Amino acid sequence: MAQLIGGLATSHIPAIGKALAKGLQQEPYWKPFFDGFAPVHQWLGEVKPDVLVIFYNDHGLNFFLDKMPTFAVGAAAEYHNADEGWGIPQLPSTAGELGLSWHLINQLIADEFDIVTCQEMLVDHACTLPLKLFWPGHEVAPVQIVPININTVQFPLPTAKRVYKLGQAVGRAIQSWDSDKKVMVLASGGLSHQLEGERAGHINSQFDKQFLQSMVSNPEWVTQFSDLEIVEKAGTQGVELLMWLAMRAALTTAGSGVRQVHSNYYLPISNTATGLLALETLA
Amino acid sequence: MAQLIGGLATSHIPAIGKALAKGLQQEPYWKPFFDGFAPVHQWLGEVKPDVLVIFYNDHGLNFFLDKMPTFAVGAAAEYHNADEGWGIPQLPSTAGELGLSWHLINQLIADEFDIVTCQEMLVDHACTLPLKLFWPGHEVAPVQIVPININTVQFPLPTAKRVYKLGQAVGRAIQSWDSDKKVMVLASGGLSHQLEGERAGHINSQFDKQFLQSMVSNPEWVTQFSDLEIVEKAGTQGVELLMWLAMRAALTTAGSGVRQVHSNYYLPISNTATGLLALETLA
Amino acid sequence: MSQKITIPGTTPFDGAEAMKGYALNKMCFSFNHQANRDAFVADPEAYMSQYGLNEQQKAAIRSKQVLELIAAGGNAYYLAKFAGIFGLDMQDIGAQQTGMSKEAFMAKLAAYAQQ
Amino acid sequence: MSQKITIPGTTPFDGAEAMKGYALNKMCFSFNHQANRDAFVADPEAYMSQYGLNEQQKAAIRSKQVLELIAAGGNAYYLAKFAGIFGLDMQDIGAQQTGMSKEAFMAKLAAYAQQ
Ligand SMILES: [Fe+3]
Ligand SMILES: [Fe+3]
Incomplete structure (x- = not known):
């Protein structure tokens, strides 16, 4: 059976894509953010996950209000990035792990999660940027992925309680997958931020901590x-922390607990308080 | 609060659309099928529902395998029929009941159903034909609708247990809707039939009964x-009986029980064993 | 699925089939539109290539044999739109798949009424 | 939702907003494609009419004021694609909505680091 070896979480922000494209990692504005990843790079180089299950939220690239899913699970051989309309450079495609996709789909529906299955799925910066942040030296990150999209666009969103249960079901399914691959769960989103309305620019670092x-x-x-x-x-965009919750819930089903490999909290990047977390499953 | 006054169920078959268009209701092949509806017409004329929540399964008109939902709830002001590719005449559009759509969506997601919400939704013969069968004298049936699509296209389908729970949640939500409208649930699908494979033409009337x-x-x-x-x-298409199950589960949440107004079972129509059922909620 | 059942003469359209048949089913889904049906009829080979069908799928489409289309990953709901192009009804298709005449297939259906 | 909370300066995009803003958001969703952005820039009025925007939505688009776009049912995720056409970044938009200069808005964000 597959091993669930740990979890990763990071903020995603379109501006990161531009900073990467322009090589601004050592600029004063960006340095504290990018430097935060160094200890995680070292750890990933040691534990070398084969597959990532990525909890992320689409920002209006693949899903529209005509068919807005609560939870959508990718089942594509290849996940393509595309023009999102605001000038971030497109990133290369990432290979899917079809065996795990269908195992997850079968287990989740048996567990009474009413997911949407996506044999084609354009993935936006929320799915692509974390791969660049965690594997900066690679044109394409040396992993296969299964993206799981959680609705943060339209209320009602799934409740935090429901997202937690989804994460646990995903964790159990990973560990019942007949494979010798090493799997990690990754969360892309948050932490506190609000882009729209008179309260735009709202950040709550006490809550984040x-x-x-x-x-x-x-x-x-x-x-x-x-x-x-x-x-x-x-x-309003702080609800993206639901991705972190799903990732963490998955880890509650593995091993005896977690060890914090590294965390970082830095603000502001764009209008966001950024968070970074790496957790290792304990035997 | 709205009243859930009863339930309807019928088979749907593209050939019915052609028979209606050609006025074949009194032909020997069709007469026993169409005549079965007369007692239900009389009852509907008496109880006059205002709104129908329609459980149906899309046959590849609105949903494809790129984004295949388990449960999808309509939230459109108007539901349009369209060319399905096999020459059934298109039927007129039906008005949605947006207040009930969003009430259902809010309640279902609070109840941990991970639905897809559809602000645009083409509805196929499975949604349109029952309206013609139950209100044959009307160009457009004198009701507003909320269609709920249940996946029968791609396995894993939702389990019968899950569909039953969905139906119950829909029943509860209808009765917590702040409205004085009379609501019915309608199931479109089944009974036993199989269109494809060496076993094409399979019917099991003992099971159906x-x-x-x-x-x-x-x-x-x-x-x-x-x-x-x-x-x-x-x-393979007999799984469409999941629609009946959802309809009936909704009624378990209303009143003290049900009274069978009428039922009919007749075969074959096209390759199908057809069923008809009308149930009234008892006070 | 843990529910392991084999049903003779029946291919449940599960993940394995969905992967195998994606291009074929996507083409058939396009046949909801008259313009696409016309384009297919005008040049079936070009249309199949446009949708990326593999050789097995192309051969199955050329043969118009439903059992071959299912073997190539076809899904009944989408394949029905392909059959619609040729005006085949469900009894034509049933007869073809069971190796019976249409009359014999319809008689078999009617006989269930005595079951 | 039974959870009834009012959050100052915040409009959660719920069913009521989703209904109100459908045409506006559908137009903004189309801006994922360069050809559509070009078509909008070439003739904004024609493009808005093609997507069936109402007068409030058209006026909000003409004004490029995010608060007006939200009042017309716009969703932040789709509106961002509209802002992208004009090269506005999130600090431009934040400044506009809060009535601050961009510098003041960015200083406000930075100040949270001392929180
Ligand atoms: Fe985001
Ligand atoms: Fe059907």
């Missing part, structure tokens, strides 16, 4: 809040 | 079977 702490030692903490309560605290 | 009986007095009966077990018994 509580949330980051909970990700290590009290993973269910944020499930006490409704999605609108999360918006109130963390901003 | 057990199933029809269960719809009155033992609604959970079919939830003991896996979807593949249902295929084994009722044929």
Whole structure:
């Protein structure tokens, strides 16, 4: 059976794509953000995951309001990036892991998750940028992926409680996959930020720090809040922390617990408080 | 609060659309099928539902394998029919009930159903023909609708147990809708039939009759079977009986029980064993 | 799926079939539109290539044999739109797949009424 | 939603907003494609009419004011593609919505680091 060896989480921001394309990593504005990844690079070089299950939220590239899924699971051989309309350079395609995709789909539907299955799925910066951030030396990250999209576009969003259960079901399914591959779960999103409205620019670092702490030692903490309560605290786009919650919930099903390999919290990048976290599953 | 006054169920078959267009209702082949509806017409004329929640399965008109939903809920002001590729005359559009659509969406997601929401949704013969069968004298049936699509195209389908829970959640949501409208649930699909493979033409009337009986007095009966077990018994398209199950599950949440207004079972029409059922909610 | 059942003469359209038949089914899905049906009829080979069908799928389309189309990953719901181009009804297709005449297939269906 | 919260300066994009803004957001979704962005820039009025925008939505698009676009049912994720046409970044948009200069808006963001 496959091993679930750990989890990664990072913010995603279109501006990161531009900074990468222009090579601005050592500029004062960007350096504290990019430098945060160095310890994680070293760890990834040691543990070498084969497959990543990526929890991310589409930003209006692949999904529109005519057919807006709550949870969508990729089942494509190849995931293509595309023009998102705001001038981020397109990133190369990433290979899918079809065996794991269909195993997840079968297990999740048996577990009463009403997912959408996507045999074609354009992936936006939220799916592509983390691969560049965690494997900066590679044109294409040396992993296969299964993207899982969670709706953050239209309310009602799935509740934090439901997202937590999804994460746990994904964790169990990974570990019942008949494969000797090493799998990690990755969360792309958050932390507190709000792009629109008179409250644009809202950041809540006190909440973010509580949330980051909970990700290590009290993973269910944020499930006490409704999605609108999360918006109130963390901003309209702060609900992207649901991705972190799914990732962390998956790890609750593996081994005896987690060890924090590294974390970083830095703000502001664009309008966002950025977070970074790497967790290793303990035997 | 809205009242859930009863349920309807019927087979749908593209050939019915052609028979209606050609006025073949009194031909010997069709007469026993169409005549079966007369008692239901009379009852509907008396109870006059305002809104129908229609459980149906898309046959490759609105959904493709790039984004295949398990459960999809309509939230359109108007539902348009379209060319399905096999020459059935297109039927007029039907008005949506947007208030109920969004109430259902909010309640279902709060109840941990991971639905797709569809603000545009082409509806095929499975959604349009029942309206013609139940309201034959009308160019457009005098109701507003909320279509709910259940995947029967690609395995894994939702389990019968999950579909039953969906139906119950829909029933509860209808009755918590702040409206004085009278609502019915309608199922479009089944009964036993198989269109493809060496077993094409498979019909199992013994199973159908057990199933029809269960719809009155033992609604959970079919939830003991896996979807593949249902295929084994009722044929590859026989799984469309999941629509009936959702409809009947909704009624378990209303009143003190159901009264069978009318039922009919007749075969063959096209390659199908056709079923018809009308149930009234008891106070 | 843990539910392991083999049903004779039946190919449930599961993940393996969905992967195998994607291009074929995508082409058939396009036949919802008259313009696409016309384009296919005008030049089937070009249309098949445009949708990236593999050789098995192309041969199955040329043969118009539903069993071959299913073997190539075809899904009944989408294949029906291909059959619609040729005005085949469900009894034509049933007869073809079971190796019966249309009359014999229809008689078999009618006989279920005595079951 | 039973969770009834009002958050100042914030419009959660719920069913009511989704209905109101459908045409506007559909137009913005089309801006994922360069050809569509070009068509909009070439003739904004024709492009808006093609997508069936109402008068409030057309006026909001003409004004390029994000608060007006939100009031007309716009969703932040799709509106960002409209902003992209004009090369506006998130700090430009934040400044516009909060009535600050871009410098002041960025200083406000940076100040959170001391929180
Ligand atoms: Fe984001
Ligand atoms: Fe059907």
